[in-house]
Amino acid sequence: MKVLAISGYKPFELGVFKKDHPSHLFIMAAIKKSLIPMAEEGLEWVLISGQLGVELWAAEVVFDLHKDFPDLKLAVITPFLDQEMSWNENNKEWYQSVLAKADFIDSVTKKGYEKPWQFRLKNQFFIEKSDGLLMLYDQEKEGSPKYLYELALNYQKKHSYPIELITFYDLQMIVEEEQLKRSDF
Structure with missing residues (x-):
């Protein structure tokens, strides 16, 4: 796999209203756990649309993985221009910091x-x-x-297209793993 799209819930859909809410660490750990084996097998690009939540946390994971996988690149391809217009200042800053480190930026529709x-x-x-x-x-x-x-599932019917889901059960397992690490079992 050379190009991987990453997406997921927006923060409010997870009940997360701040970028650095403690749950973001578990979400990032789950993304990292999935990305490392792919990067080891030659993943070259991660593709996000830059939406708040899972996608921007995924970008942070990609940046973190640069230490071990310097050739891993991030593309931010938004659905339209200026998607951050109505976001609050903190979210705009977060988004701009991701764009500043991204390897490629574009919009699907140029308006x-x-x-x-x-x-x-x-x-x-x-x-x-x-x-x-x-x-x-x-x-x-x-x-x-x-x-x-749903679009990916339909596409998968006619094409070889792996879909990996991180579910709430997977997140719970990450939380339990982290708690075990902290309690020195």
């Missing part, structure tokens, strides 16, 4: 937000331009990732 079709076009682009998908998504809790997931 500002108009209609939901821009998100559908972005999802289609992500599936067609990547070799697989990693998502923080649990079918028990629908949310915005549902549309990308």
Whole structure:
């Protein structure tokens, strides 16, 4: 796999309202746990749309992995221009800090937000331009990732397209692993 798309829930869908909420560490640990074996097998690009939450945390993981995998690159391809316009200052700063370190930045549609079709076009682009998908998504809790997931499942019917889900159960396992590490068992 050369190009991996990563997506998942937005922060409010997880009940997380600050970038550095303690749960983000477990989400990042889960993403890292999935990414390391892929990077070891030659993953070259991680593709995100730059949305708040899982995607920006995934970007932070990619930057962290640069120490061990200096050739791993990050592409941020937004659905439309200026997607951060309505975000608060802290989120805008976080987003800008990710863009500043990204290896490639572009937008699927070269205009500002108009209609939901821009998100559908972005999802289609992500599936067609990547070799697989990693998502923080649990079918028990629908949310915005549902549309990308369903599109990927349909694409998978006709193409070799691996989809790896990080579920809430997986996150719980990460939390328990971290607690065991801290209690020195």
